[in-house]
Amino acid sequence: MKAIILTISAGGGHNTAAKAISECLNQRGIEVVTIDAYKYFNKYLSDTVEKGYLLSTKYVPKLYGRVYRIAEKKADTDIKLKMGAFGSVLVFRKFARFIKSQNADVIIATHLFAGELLTELKERNDMQAKTIGIVTDFTVHPFWEETDLDYYVTASELMDYQMEKRGISKEKLLPFGIPVHPKFSNKMTKLQARKQLGIPNKNTVFVIAGSMGFGDVVKHIKNLDKSTLDFQIVCVCGNNKKLKEHLEDIEINKTMFVYGFVNNVDVIMDASDCIVTKPGGLTTSEALAKGMHLILIDPIPGQEDRNSEFLLNIGVATKVTKTFPVDEAVYMFYNNKTKTKYYDKIIDAVSKADAGEKLGDFIENLCKEN
Numbered sequence: 001m002k003a004i005i006l007t008i009s010a011g012g013g014h015n016t017a018a019k020a021i022s023e024c025l026n027q028r029g030i031e032v033v034t035i036d037a038y039k040y041f042n043k044y045l046s047d048t049v050e051k052g053y054l055l056s057t058k059y060v061p062k063l064y065g066r067v068y069r070i071a072e073k074k075a076d077t078d079i080k081l082k083m084g085a086f087g088s089v090l091v092f093r094k095f096a097r098f099i100k101s102q103n104a105d106v107i108i109a110t111h112l113f114a115g116e117l118l119t120e121l122k123e124r125n126d127m128q129a130k131t132i133g134i135v136t137d138f139t140v141h142p143f144w145e146e147t148d149l150d151y152y153v154t155a156s157e158l159m160d161y162q163m164e165k166r167g168i169s170k171e172k173l174l175p176f177g178i179p180v181h182p183k184f185s186n187k188m189t190k191l192q193a194r195k196q197l198g199i200p201n202k203n204t205v206f207v208i209a210g211s212m213g214f215g216d217v218v219k220h221i222k223n224l225d226k227s228t229l230d231f232q233i234v235c236v237c238g239n240n241k242k243l244k245e246h247l248e249d250i251e252i253n254k255t256m257f258v259y260g261f262v263n264n265v266d267v268i269m270d271a272s273d274c275i276v277t278k279p280g281g282l283t284t285s286e287a288l289a290k291g292m293h294l295i296l297i298d299p300i301p302g303q304e305d306r307n308s309e310f311l312l313n314i315g316v317a318t319k320v321t322k323t324f325p326v327d328e329a330v331y332m333f334y335n336n337k338t339k340t341k342y343y344d345k346i347i348d349a350v351s352k353a354d355a356g357e358k359l360g361d362f363i364e365n366l367c368k369e370n
Contacts, residue, residue, distance in 0.1 A: 001367035002104045004129075005034040006114035013136045013282040014110040020179045021108060021134070024360035027182070030367060033102060037095070037114045096121055099129075105367040110134045115147040122148060130366050135159075136178055137281035139306030140166050153179070153359060155281065156350065158314065176359050177352020178285040183266045185289060185353040193271035197264075199257055203231035205330055206272035206292075208265070208283060209238055217243060218250065220276060220297055220326045225252040227327040229334055232256065234268055266290070274333050276326055279307040279317070288316065289353035293343055295320060295329045315346045 003025055007018040015036075022032045095117055099107065107129045109115040115133045122131065131149040135141065138155045145166035152168060154160075157175035164170055194201045205224060209217045217235070224233060233256040237244040240260075247258045262268070265286065269275065274293040277283050278300070284307065287294055294317035299308045311317040318333070320326045333340065 001029070001364070002031040002033070002102065002106075003363060003367070004099070004102055004104045004107045005032060006037040006107065006109045006111070006117070007034065008037055008111035008113050013280055016181075016282045017110045017134055017136050017179050018108075020181045020356050021110070021359060023181055024179065024356040025363060028360055028364050030364065033104070035098075037109075037111070037117060092117065092120060096124075099127060104129045106130045106132060106363055108132045108134060108363075109149070110136060112141055112143055112147070115144065115149055118149060119147045132174075132363070134179065137303045137307050138279075138284070138310035139303055141303060144168070151362075153177075153355075155285065155310075155352070156314075158310075158350075174359070174362065176362070177355030178281050179356040179359050180282065180286045180289050180353070181266075182356055184269075184286045185357075186266070187290065188267070188270050190271055190273075193267050196267055197234075197257075197271055199234070199271065200232060200255070203229070203334070204272045205231050205233050205274060205276060206268055207233060207235040207276040209236065209240060209243060209278070216298060218246060220320070221247065221250065221252065221256070223325045223327045224276075224330065225254050227254075227330060229331060231273070231330070231334075234272060235259070236262055236265065236268065274330065276320075276330075279304045279311060281307060284311060284317075285352065285355070288347055288351040289355075291344070291347055291351065293333055293340070293347070294318070295326060295333065297326065314350055316343060316350060 005018045005021055007014045018034050022034050025032050099121060107118060109118055109131070118131050121127045132151045132153060133144065133147060133149045134153045135144065135155065138159070140159065140162045144152070145168060149172070151172050151174050152163065153174045153176055154163060155178045160170055160173055160175065163173055191201055194204070207217065207220065217237070221233065221235065231254070233254055235247055235256060236259045237247065238261055244258055244260045247256070269287060269290040269292055272292070274295055275287045276295045276297055277287065278298050279296045284294060294311060296308050296311065296317050296319045299305050308317070308319060312319055318329050320329050
């Protein structure tokens with residue numbers, strides 16, 4: 001049995017999902033080949049996509065948001081823009097040869113562009129493998145409806161209606177949840193986790209800036225420092241070295257532990273009472289798998305706005321705004337016990353800690369049939 005996972009480096013979530021899926025398949029003895037679809041076949045195109053995404057979301061997020069909303073409106077019409085067409089022209093021949101040489105049973109796309117490459121290959125009747133698209137947010141990105149894959153994994157069955165509105169039949173939907181690494185389905189006590197991290201055993205607020213360290217984290221840390229509540233802060237800055245250096249030099253009254261890119265986010269989550277985070281699909285899925293209460297900050301206009309709406313509407317998150325700063329959100333978390341118990345019940349009902357396991361089981365059966 002063999003699976004190919006196609007990811008594309010535009011934000012960290014697609015690669016994180018690919019790693020989680022690979023881990024679940026490896027545990028079942030399935031051979032896995034994971035490639036960055038554009039980087040593997042055309043590095044120039046990969047750099048253009050990756051840097052374009054990072055620059056647009058970091059430096060001109062409002063423009064990115066407008067483009068995203070225009071794309072959403074186009075998706076509601078019969079106009080087909082073929083967002084991946086440029087990439088398809090440049091990489092398709094190499095891509096087709098590669099797929100044919102691998103003789104895989106199933107091919108998994110964790111990004112829309114990879115899904116469009118698979119669709120084009122499928123339309124040319126040049127592929128026998130089953131195809132699966134992974135929607136890595138709590139919304140349906142524009143142009144997924146232009147793909148024609150065998151199955152689509154979504155964050156929740158509550159997204160079925162969105163998918164059907166986009167013309168994707170319910171028979172193709174696998175609402176297993178966004179796949180997260182199996183370690184997020186395990187849990188240790190706060191005391192154990194804090195001992196492992198080497199931090200005091202006291203109330204802990206976890207602030208994470210995403211893989212790229214986006215958002216006005218410094219402002220939120222300063223607001224947290226205003227709180228009269230007694231808690232410590234653990235902050236993960238991802239790959240943003242300047243942010244890490246800034247926070248290490250900042251003078252605040254509360255005890256704060258600052259990290260860069262880490263591989264033990266699961267342990268930090270276990271050590272913490274709540275998480276202050278951007279509403280990225282993977283981080284919020286990991287936090288929900290751990291049963292954490294979400295306090296959302298600085299969504300990137302576009303899919304993260306939609307993630308925020310979804311998480312707020314199903315009742316598992318609180319959102320920070322200009323008039324409702326993070327220190328007030330944390331105060332409410334620690335003092336509104338009725339709401340905390342209510343959140344616990346909903347999180348338990350909607351979290352998908354076993355998403356990777358369900359997908360792994362499904363793919364194993366699919367490989368046996370193929």
